[in-house]
Amino acid sequence: MGSDFYTTSILPYAAIIIKICRAYTNNQQDFEDYYQEVCLQIWRSKDNFKQQSEWSTWIYRLSLNVCLTYLKKAKNSQQHFVSDSLPEELIADSQNFEEQSIDQLYLAIRQLSEIDRGVILLYLEEKPYQEIAAIIGSNANNIGVRIKRIKQRLNKILNIKEN
Numbered sequence: 166m167g168s169d170f171y172t173t174s175i176l177p178y179a180a181i182i183i184k185i186c187r188a189y190t191n192n193q194q195d196f197e198d199y200y201q202e203v204c205l206q207i208w209r210s211k212d213n214f215k216q217q218s219e220w221s222t223w224i225y226r227l228s229l230n231v232c233l234t235y236l237k238k239a240k241n242s243q244q245h246f247v248s249d250s251l252p253e254e255l256i257a258d259s260q261n262f263e264e265q266s267i268d269q270l271y272l273a274i275r276q277l278s279e280i281d282r283g284v285i286l287l288y289l290e291e292k293p294y295q296e297i298a299a300i301i302g303s304n305a306n307n308i309g310v311r312i313k314r315i316k317q318r319l320n321k322i323l324n325i326k327e328n
Contacts, residue, residue: 174211175204178224181290185225188274188282189232203231218299225292226300229283236279273322277315284308285315 175182186199207227214223274282280301287297294305294312301308319325 170208170211171204174220175207178221181221181224182228184286184290185228185232185283187271188286189236189279191275199232199235202235203228206231218296222292222296222300225287225290229300233279233283269323270319273319276322277318281311281315281318284311285319288312288315 182200182203186196186203190196190199207224210227214220218226274285277285284297284301287300292300294308297303297308298305303311
């Protein structure tokens, strides 16, 4: 992968990729594997980007698809992936793993269904319902209802009483 492409087209969206990969992994090694696979797939698929959506929307969709695919492969074959370490510029970002409240939220998110994880991550990124629907493959009305139910489940998991 060319460093120019990585620096200009992937690195500015690293936070998106990190959040999605973190929601679908349980440990640092898997997180790194997922992150690297997402970056590789972005690079491989860059010519398929038709500019029918924002680059960030496309990154979200591709990241979710890669994570879901990896998750299914892991469930089906109990396959382990070999990886190198993360690039240095991302080490600081991944240090946030130590924040306890964030960790609790991610643990709760991991208890959701695979699709619901993606929906809530997009919601937390303040994406409009229409964009979430486009990424997930649904419609905006369903997304609103789904988000309300996801919030209720997360509150229950985190033992937060609703007002």
